[in-house]
Amino acid sequence: MNGPKHKLCTKLSSTYLRKWWITIALASILIIGGIVVACEFSVLINAIVDRMVALRPGAKTFGWWAKPPVEPKISLYVYNVTNADDFLSNGSKAIVDEVGPYVYTETWEKVNIVENDNGTLSYNLRKIYTFREDLSVGPEDDVVIVPNIPMLSATSQSKHAARFLRLAMASIMDILKIKPFVQVSVGQLLWGYEDPLLKLAKDVVPKEQKLPYEEFGLMYGKNGTSSDRITLHTGVDDINKYGIIDKFNGRTHLPHWTTDECNRLNGTDGSIFPPHIDHDRVLYVYDKDLCRLLPLVFEQEVMTSNEVPGYRFTPPEWVFQDVDRHPDNMCFCPAGQPSCSPNGLFNVSLCQYDSPIMLSFPHFYLADDSLRTQVEGISPPQKEKHQFFFDVQPKMGTTLRVRARIQINLAVSQVFDIKQVANFPDIIFPILWFEEGIDMLPDEVTDLMRFAEQVPPKIRVGLIVALCALGVALLLLSTFCLIRNSHRQSTLHLEGSNYLATAQVDMNKKQNKDNTNNQQPAGKTDVPEKNSSIIMKLKPLQRLQLAFCLLLCLFSSLIFILSCGINYRQELAKEHVRFRQEMPTMDSWINSPFGKLKSYLFNVTNSEAFLNGTDTKLKLDQIGPIVYNIVGYNDILERTEHNVTYRKHRYRRVEFLPEESVSPDILNQTIILPNSILLGSAAKFSHEAPYSAFGFDAVTLGEDVFVTGSIYYFLWEFTRPGLEMMSKFLTLTSNCGLLHNALKEKEEVYTVNIGPESGIENFFRIKSLNNDVILKEQRQRTRGPDGESCPAYVKGALDNSLFPPFVQKDTPLTLVAIESCRTLPLNYKGEEVYQGIDTFRYTLIRPYEEAPKCLQNTYGVKLPRAMFDASKCVINDAPSCFSQPHFYGSDYNWERHFEGLHPNEEEHEGFVLLEPVTGIPITEKYRFQSNIPVPDLRFYSQRLRMFSNMILPAFWYEFEMGELPDLVTRLMWININVVPHLQWSVMTLALLLALWSGLKVVRLFYGNISYRQLYHRICCDQAGGRNNVLLATTFPQDALTQCQNVNVK
Structure with missing residues (x-):
């Protein structure tokens, strides 16, 4: 048992080599730990900060919030x-x-703090x-x-x-x-x-x-407990809402301005903000006296007197600009352009009991200099003395220093009939200005902020350096020692080893004692010849393999860690919203086929019986579809990192599709329709004096209330002889074909958001349409009493060609419906599988949905639910309203007037199927019915009186989006079905590759042995002693013999 084989086995079974493999494993763990710290340490710190700052009753931060330890x-x-x-x-x-x-x-x-169930607090x-x-x-x-x-x-x-x-x-x-x-x-x-x-x-x-106050004072009633009830989010459920106002006196929006965006209340009170603030964040502050949300944008990084770093946020220069310089401020003009404030001022009269109070920054900072020079004695504004700013600690979102500087002005109008003010000119008269704020926070608060700001980065860097440096050092040391030891063993003459001799004597003694009957003479072990002994020396190629496997192991580990921290879908979405020229969706969008238009008309089959009184209801027979292919394209005018301006060419070409229509010869079919020109003109005159009705009857005496003609005539060339006479009283278009004007080539210029910097959720949301934020057809209505709710504001809406990715069920989506001259909010209905793709189904009009107030009436006719006025959208401003086909979802009692209508959801509900991950619409079917709302025509002739208080269906159409290109469909399928599995596959492959390369390194050190031999060697290492003497005295001879045989082989 003292031959070369036994010596080699004993040597390689020693703990000398095994301890270096343990060292390599430990080094790898340290390096991987350093990488994990580099990638994920900030996530841990942010989670700790989030829990620390959230408003939990009993917590220290809650006490600071409830009773601030500052003296403003x-x-x-x-x-x-x-x-x-x-x-x-x-x-x-x-x-x-x-x-x-x-x-x-x-x-x-x-x-009076009350904790609510929805993660909010209410207080005075x-x-x-x-x-x-x-x-x-x-x-x-x-x-x-x-x-x-x-x-x-x-x-x-x-x-x-x-x-x-x-x-x-x-x-x-x-x-x-x-x-x-x-x-x-x-x-x-x-x-x-x-x-x-x-x-x-x-x-x-x-x-x-009762008047709101008995005395007059600019701060009257503010010294004490306010009656205003504020509800804000605690941040416990969602740290992004930390400190954000949910309700003010029970309201979620202000009632003063013309859009929901300008009526928002979801800002903070200025003392706290959601944590983890970066330079791109826009902060919002709400104060009752400001009468609006005040936006704040990053200006510079600052250091407070307490040595706490912060970000300075100031109102943007456009915040009080006039609408000529900043059109988005039009929403703060409740009565239209005349009510807009001069540049640099903000009208808060609606919040001050209609007193003409104007706010500005002190000394008219950022305002037109002409305002300052209207009076003498006001020095030119200085940024250091008159700028409004907040210094915020970005990690925790706590306000460090504030200078809220506002000037109160009175807008005086000259009134000549009141002698006391007859000489008082039109002037913006300054009253006073104030500066409210805090200079510093208590040491207890600033110490916590300094710790949160300064200590975690140092700990992170220290851990990364320590872990990686120690891991690399151990890896290099163990690799060097293994290679050096392997070289020593390969050149060692095993027969003359004194090191093994002593161990062999002790082993022989043990064997003689336990195996007296079967003792084998020393030196009789089956040992190969000396010149055939195994040479363990690593050759240059093997050393190259060793280095490669080590690098592969580290690289695979890195890929695995990075895959754990990166969301492939999120990164693809960022590329998608950048809207690059080379992206397939860009090409598909530019050359959009638009889709198909299917038209349906209602043929009146009992016109004579209705007129002579035999029938009391109109019998309608639906004719269609008449199918047209709509061709258009989009033309990019300007593109930046944050937005793109493009011109949408609608209806560039309209092609009749006879093979897809109900009949190839359908356009020549003759039908009977109500005379929409006659009835619409009568409706427009109905609000005039009664004698106007007699004149109208005389002028239109030769006009029939029912018109017979071909379908092509009604769609494209509809005109009447009486139209020429009526044009003397009304401004009318000569050709009133139902599709002639609707499908005229149109162009609109959109500016929309792109790029991840604008927010993935804001991708392709409109910033302006034709350089305006209001649909021109509805502008007048936005100035009325119901302008606040009028769906005419396009900012934040979509043009229905592209949607933001990662759409949730509660994501607000609004479309600009050009044909309807309004915006249409999409209503989530449920999930639906379409052609094997999971989609969200959105409807355009909910059943029995009440229209916005500004669209509830048409020429004096109160419209039923699920209808809205469209008279500003059709030719000649004719009385018109839109509904869903066959009055689906409306509470209009159509059975009282018509037969032949069959409303049902499958055929008549307009909808959009949206793939939520990519935001790509799979199919869209916009279904609308054009109707003629006829008012009370009691003063007109009998032939017109018969239509009183009817809502006559003219025709309805279905606009269906064209099929997506195959490349876009395939890419969408890959994003939905492959990318999530790809991420797990890459992680699994990287992990397996790391394990394989690690095992390969071990095999190379053991002479490139097989996995079976490696298994036995590890077993031998686990079964072997700390040295050969212990090995011989602990384990039976057959185990050692097996170990020796395996090693030699």
Whole structure:
């Protein structure tokens, strides 16, 4: 048992080599740990921060939020008018002297806190103001002369009232000795003084119409607990909503402005923001006195006095710009263009009981300089003194420093009939400006912020360096030692090893003792000749293989870790929304086939029986489909990283498809339809005086109420002889073919969002349409009392060609329906499998859905549910309304007037099937029916009176999207079905490759042995001792013999 085979087995079974393999495994684990820390450490820290900042009752951050450990200050600067008499009598320019600061400290506390079930808190805010004369320029009793705001507000509001009211107001003011300027103390101006006009109003106004205040003061009623009830998100369920207002006094939106976007309330109160803020984030602050959300954008990185780094956010320059410079501000003009504010001002009269109050930044910073020079004494604005900003700690979203600087101005209108203000010109008169904010936070708060900002990155870097450096060092050391040891063993003469001799003696003694009857003489082991002994030396090629396998193992491990941290679908979506020229979806979108239009007309089969009174209902026979192929394309005008402007060419070519229509000769078929020109004109005249009806009957005496003609005639060439006569009274188009005007070639210019920087969820959402944010056909309606809800605002809507990826069931999707002159919100209905693809089904109009208020009436006809006015969309502004075909989903009692209609969901419901992952519409079927709403025609002739209060169906159409190109379909299929499995496949393959290459390295060190031999060698290592003596004294001889035989083989 002391031959070469036994010596080799004993040597290779020792722990000398095994400990280096353990070292390599440990080194690999350390390197992988360093990579994991590099990729995922920030995720762990963010999760800790999220839990720490969320508002949980009893937590320290909750206590800081409920009763902030800060002392905010508000400094006020009053514009004291020094030449009030000269200004009124001589027309001199007003001279003001800025007096201040008058400083108050504030104590904030949230009271009446209630925790709600939906992850929100409701509370009232208590603010206590304390005057600080030591920080002020003088006492509160300092007297100033300022415009009489109640009086000037009343006179300005009376400018467009009846003249006798203005004269009466002048007399009242003369009796009460009310003047355009008042002399009051600073304290009275802020906290209230008795005004004779308000006192008179209080005595005159009925008790049920009680005025909101009894005295006038710019901060009247603000010192104490506010009655406003605020509900905000705690961030426990969704950290992205942390601090965001959910409701204000029970409202989720403001009632003042013309769009939902401008009426949003989902900002914070300015003290906290959602954490993990980056430079691209837009923050929003809501304050009741601002009357809107104030956006804040990143300006620069700053360092506070507490050595806490922060981001400075300021209002963008466009926030108070006029609509000429920033059209999106049109929504803040509730009465249209005339109500828009001058550049640099914001009209808050709707929030101030219609007082003409205008807000700006101090000294008219960022406003037209002409506003500042209307009066003398206001120095040019300086950014350092007059800029509005928030300094925010980005990791936790906590406000570090604030300078909320706002100037209050009064928009005065000259009223000549009121002698007290006859010489008071149209002017934006500055009253005062204030600066509210905090300078620093307590050390306890800033220490926590410094820790959250500074310590985790250092720990991360330290862990990465330590783990990777230690892992690489151990890997290099163990590799070197293994190669060096392998070379030593390959050149060792095993027969003369003294190291093995001692072990062999002890082994022989053990064998002689246990196997006396079967003792085998020493040296009789079957050993190969010396010149045939195994040479373990690693050759250059084997060393190259070893290095390659080591690198492959590390590379595979890296690929596995990266695949764990990267979402393949998300990365593909980012490429998709970049909308590059070489993308297949781009080519498909540019050369879009648009689709097919199927038209259906209603042939009246009993026209004569209806007119003579035999039948009381019209019998309708549906004719169709008449199918046309619609060809158009999109033309890119300008493209940037964030948006693309393109021209959509609709109806470039319209081709009749006889083989797909109900009959190849269908266009020549003769049918009978109601005379839509006659009935529409009568409806337009119906609101005039009764004698107009007699004149109308006389002019149209030769016109029939039912017209006979071919389908082609009604679709493309419909005109009437009486049209020429009626055109003298109405502006009319000569050709009233149902499709002639609808399918005229049209062009629209869209600007839409692209690129991941704009947000994947905002991909292809419209920024403007024809350089406007409002559909021109509905602009007038947005200025009316129901303009707020009018679906005419295109910003954020979609043009139905592309949708954002990763659509959820509650993702808001709105389409611009050009043919309907409105926007249409898509209503999620459910999931549906279409051609093997899982899709979301959206409907255009829900059954019995009430139309927006501005679209509920057509020429005096109150429309039933699931219908909306479309008169601004059709030729001649004819009375028209749209519904779904056969009045599907409407509560209109059509059975009272018609026979032959069969509304059903399958044939008449308009819908979109959207693949939610890619945002690609699989199929779209827009189904609308054009109807003629006829009002009460009681003053017209009998032939027209018979149609009173009817809603006549004219025709309906189905627009079906063209088939997607095969390449787009295949790519979509790959994204849905392959990419998720591909990610797991890559991870699995990388892991298996790492294991295989690791085992290959081990085999190379053992002389490129087989996996079976490697298994036995590992078994031998586990069964072997720490040295050969222990091996011999611990295990039976047959186990050692097997080990030796395997190793030698």
